Amino acid sequence: MAKNKIAAFLESIEPQERLKQLIDFSNLIEVDPHVPPTRYYRSGLEMVRMANVYYDEGNLEKAYCLYLKFMTLFLEKIRKHPDFSTVPSTMKAANQAKLREILPKAEKLKQRLLDIYKQDYDNYVKKLTQLAKEAEQRKRKSDEEKKEAQKPVPPKPEFVTAQIPGSIDGISYPDPNLTGSSVTLTPSAPEFPPSYDDENFLPSLPAFDRSKKPSGSGFDEKYDADTLRNVLVPSKVMTMFETLAQKNTNQNIETCGILAGKLEKNQLIITHMILPKQNGTPDSCTTTNEEEIFDYQDQHNLITIGWIHTHPTQTAFLSSVDLHTQCPYQLLMPEAIAIVCCPKYKSIGFFTLTPNYGLQYIANCRKSGFHPHPSEPALFKNADHIKIENTPLEVLDLRK
The missing domain is CATH 3.40.140.10 (Cytidine Deaminase, domain 2)
Known part of the structure; x- marks a missing residue:
């Protein structure tokens, strides 16, 4: 259920904004000046290995995050390390070659994600539109049933005993009031459907505040690198x-x-x-x-x-x-x-x-x-x- 809520929240974000949040998250990587820079270069290679695995498995968001972290780390952050000058030139050259390999791959992946986010958002808008349409139809039907139920009920007809003459043209007829039993007919009341309470009858539509992230779940939970893998x-x-x-x-x-x-x-x-x-x-x-x-x-x-x-x-x-x-x-x-x-x-x-x-x-x-x-x-x-x-x-x- 929680995953469904997260997915619904992400789908409600406009494609460009959703991509921006992913990029902002990926740029959070920082360099600790007390960790040797060569460690970052070793870790960078492993970062790319993991990104390639995610890419091959179809987990495009995590692959893109790791590619971005790698690029942010080695195009910008690592140069601020106080011991950057001590990194061997061979290690720097290998890293530059890896950057040239990743940059076009990350750009293509960015467009694929944007297409996916656009499709998610379009489906989300269609779903909301359909829910609103169905809710309006139910409300209209409920209003009609209420109006029908409020119409005045016609008065109940009164039945009297018919007086039949004893003879017509010299011919005598038995009086049914004397020789037969009288039958009283009671008309059944018209049946009306029950009325509906508008507040209970109409479904609530999902609402999202795009200016805020859900606490404890949502975008930050889905992309949080500190959500530990087994x-x-x-x-x-x-x-x-x-x-x-x-x-x-x-x-x-x-x-x-x-x-x-x-x-x-x-x-x-x-x-x-x-x-x-x-x-x-x-x-x-x-x-x-x-x-x-x-x-x-x-x-x-x-x-x-x-x-x-x-x-x-x-x-x-x-x-x-x-x-x-x-x-x-x-x-x-x-x-x-x-x-x-x-x-x-x-x-x-x-x-x-x-x-x-x-x-x-x-x-x-x-x-x-x-x-x-x-x-x-x-x-x-x-x-x-x-x-x-x-x-x-x-x-x-x-x-x-």
Whole structure:
């Protein structure tokens, strides 16, 4: 029912205005000066991969949104990053080539959406016109029935006993009033249809205030990027990761890995787990040679969906260092998850930064290493947008 209301609201918006709202929403992307610009360039490629999937699946609005975000990010916003000059020229060249590919595609998609919006709006106007016509017909019929019901009822006829003479021309006839029983006829009252109350009888027509968006639903709900997509996690991710990390765990050293996959039918599916070259301590882990990860993801058309690491001797939670590691992942993809495996306590945690507080708080925190953070309001929470299923998983261990 809610989806029907959203659809009805969107159809009521004039085509050009509807397209403008979509464009305005797509331009909201911002660049965090504390996230390395190369991360944005990597994320941009994944953004295009997701847009292409949406396009192939026929979800044209989401495809167009992502193409616009990509263009806004790299034609305008990224140049304001304080470290923009540090981006390798090869990365910039590849990005420019991708822009040249997307610009005409986005323009054609814009016209297709405008045609669709025009058809939606025309159908909406026709529907309202038909509803108004039917309501007018019902009102006219109701008025006629009321007038008919208000006509005066003709007086009831009076019946008298007929006096028949005893004889005519010398011939005698029996008096029916004496020898037969009299019959009284009572005419039935004319039947009239019931009258209708105009207020109850006429249907209410849908009304939309185009100057406002519905609270909690409508355009913002349909296009809100923070309405999280489900993340499908293969059940073997955790067991395989703990097995690969066992040697480090025995030495009280953390191990970390990257979770990557694909977008399919508006669901993010983890299909690959990559263990990069890394340096670990009892309470931290740092990846090295990240280009190896990027090359592998490019070759397999993979999207970064999150990361996984162990707490060899601690429980499942996100430390201050973990919070800062998670932040860039989640800034670039709201659904990004952090999985924490705790072999000693045989427990596993699936976490995200709280979107309404923790994400922005950590993004604004300039401290590094281990440092205290306030516990209230909560900076992270259990990820409730995950599904654990028995699906295939490929593992790449680059530490070897």
